[in-house]
Amino acid sequence: MKRVRLFVAYDGTNYCGWQVQPNGITIEEKLNKSLKDLTGEEIHVIGASRTDSGVHALGNVAVFDTNSSIPPERFAYALNQRLPEDIVVVRSDEVSLQWHPRHQNEIMKIYEYHIYNAQVPNPLKSRYSVFVSFPLNVDQMRKGADFIKGEHDFASFCNIRTNTLDTVRTVYDINITKKGPDITIRVTGNGFLYNMVRIIAGTLIRVGRGFYEPEKIKDILDARKHTSEGVTAPPNGLVLKEIVYGKEEK
Amino acid sequence: MKRVRLFVAYDGTNYCGWQVQPNGITIEEKLNKSLKDLTGEEIHVIGASRTDSGVHALGNVAVFDTNSSIPPERFAYALNQRLPEDIVVVRSDEVSLQWHPRHQNEIMKIYEYHIYNAQVPNPLKSRYSVFVSFPLNVDQMRKGADFIKGEHDFASFCNIRTNTLDTVRTVYDINITKKGPDITIRVTGNGFLYNMVRIIAGTLIRVGRGFYEPEKIKDILDARKHTSEGVTAPPNGLVLKEIVYGKEEK
Numbered sequence: 255m256k257r258v259r260l261f262v263a264y265d266g267t268n269y270c271g272w273q274v275q276p277n278g279i280t281i282e283e284k285l286n287k288s289l290k291d292l293t294g295e296e297i298h299v300i301g302a303s304r305t306d307s308g309v310h311a312l313g314n315v316a317v318f319d320t321n322s323s324i325p326p327e328r329f330a331y332a333l334n335q336r337l338p339e340d341i342v343v344v345r346s347d348e349v350s351l352q353w354h355p356r357h358q359n360e361i362m363k364i365y366e367y368h369i370y371n372a373q374v375p376n377p378l379k380s381r382y383s384v385f386v387s388f389p390l391n392v393d394q395m396r397k398g399a400d401f402i403k404g405e406h407d408f409a410s411f412c413n414i415r416t417n418t419l420d421t422v423r424t425v426y427d428i429n430i431t432k433k434g435p436d437i438t439i440r441v442t443g444n445g446f447l448y449n450m451v452r453i454i455a456g457t458l459i460r461v462g463r464g465f466y467e468p469e470k471i472k473d474i475l476d477a478r479k480h481t482s483e484g485v486t487a488p489p490n491g492l493v494l495k496e497i498v499y500g501k502e503e504k
Numbered sequence: 505m506k507r508v509r510l511f512v513a514y515d516g517t518n519y520c521g522w523q524v525q526p527n528g529i530t531i532e533e534k535l536n537k538s539l540k541d542l543t544g545e546e547i548h549v550i551g552a553s554r555t556d557s558g559v560h561a562l563g564n565v566a567v568f569d570t571n572s573s574i575p576p577e578r579f580a581y582a583l584n585q586r587l588p589e590d591i592v593v594v595r596s597d598e599v600s601l602q603w604h605p606r607h608q609n610e611i612m613k614i615y616e617y618h619i620y621n622a623q624v625p626n627p628l629k630s631r632y633s634v635f636v637s638f639p640l641n642v643d644q645m646r647k648g649a650d651f652i653k654g655e656h657d658f659a660s661f662c663n664i665r666t667n668t669l670d671t672v673r674t675v676y677d678i679n680i681t682k683k684g685p686d687i688t689i690r691v692t693g694n695g696f697l698y699n700m701v702r703i704i705a706g707t708l709i710r711v712g713r714g715f716y717e718p719e720k721i722k723d724i725l726d727a728r729k730h731t732s733e734g735v736t737a738p739p740n741g742l743v744l745k746e747i748v749y750g751k752e753e754k
Contacts (some may be wrong), residue, residue: 265627310628330624374580375588377515378560378632378743438554493628 286399287338302355308489360500372435384491390462397468398461413449456487538586552605558739610750617705622685640712647718648711668708704736
């Protein structure tokens with residue numbers, strides 16, 4: 255028996271998110287099925303991030319246990335022959351049988367939220383960004399984002415339907431770049447609550463439009479409860495870029 | 505009666521190209537239908553470039569004649585309310601009744617062909633680029649591309665199913681840029697034969713892989729007939745970026 259780790263990229267458009275659920279096809283389900291085809295075993299992968307319906311990833315992480323004789327590094331190639339084109343295993347390796355993708359001392363997750371800010375939408379961008387026609391003031395958005403940095407109780411930036419009791423998280427960094435009409439919010443943290451990055455993005459868009467002063471972000475954060483003031487941006491703008499684990503833990 | 509010009513962007517993935525045809529939905533058909541909804545008139549647009557099935561555009565051009573009282577500049581907005589999300593009219597204006605999008609003395613068309621060159625495909629790139637896993641030598645591709653520049657008989661770089669008798673075209677410029685795994689071939693010319701940019705791209709990919717020496721491009725060009733040596737790259741990597749008309753002609 256060994257534990258194999260997968261680094262997974264996907265276009266989330268056609269999936270009901272990561273986690274297996276009764277009404278709709280998910281990434282996890284496609285991986286389980288391809289692993290069964292490949293090994294003959296009933297395999298249920300454990301994922302690091304249970305991304306929402308429509309959210310994309312370039313580096314989600316999953317593990318599974320197997321008795322297969324396939325070398326761990328070969329799973330990436332073998333799975334890609336069986337997976338649909340919009341799910342790709344970027345690489346695979348062996349980890350210890352205790353290694354769990356969500357329970358590690360040192361985890362850094364990197365998300366990017368993409369905005370297309372122009373007068374007219376661009377059909378070649380709409381799959382991977384949210385279109386905003388009102389001019390966004392990026393400097394104001396950056397001022398607002400500064401309040402997000404650090405360790406906070408992010409209860410206000412969490413979907414109300416969550417089960418999580420501990421809503422304290424650390425945002426290591428959040429930076430906003432603009433290149434022509436493309437605006438990217440890049441957030442790095444030790445973990446994120448349900449919808450947290452999308453609520454941060456949606457609220458910063460309100461700051462950029464001038465609906466909110468940047469200081470409003472601090473007020474929302476201090477309220478420590480979900481309100482209608484923190485708006486959730488659409489899923490298609492969000493990409494889980496990478497999950498970085500501490501070196502000693504492998 | 506006035507003539508209105510449209511600048512049209514589209515994601516070609518779900519369309520059988522520009523031109524109306526019996527088996528499948530086309531961009532032209534969607535525009536005609538939306539114009540009928542809007543004006544009540546039977547309108548058939550005339551396009552500048554009849555892009556192939558699966559090819560994208562950011563700036564195709566079309567005209568139509570109408571008795572509608574809608575101001576020419578307002579057609580863009582009004583059509584976008586009726587068109588599907590993957591077709592966008594970027595702007596609209598009035599031109600003289602003699603103005604034809606294909607028959608102008610000065611036309612410059614700009615196409616880009618996108619290649620994703622890495623060991624593993626990226627599902628967030630596959631809709632708008634061709635995946636090439638063999639390392640491409642961009643310097644060799646540039647040497648090959650130099651033979652394409654200028655006025656030539658491009659009969660060898662044309663789909664055999666064309667009706668065109670005159671296969672002489674001028675390529676003003678062709679340049680290849682590389683940014684990490686993303687390689688872009690940008691071609692500017694006064695016009696392009698059926699599949700010409702895709703055959704140029706497919707043949708340059710063979711040069712990049714080392715299948716052909718750069719000089720092979722000259723040999724293929726000199727043959728002046730379609731051969732199996734000029735391979736057609738897939739449509740999804742191609743974008744019609746812009747069509748520039750001479751200033752005096754409006």
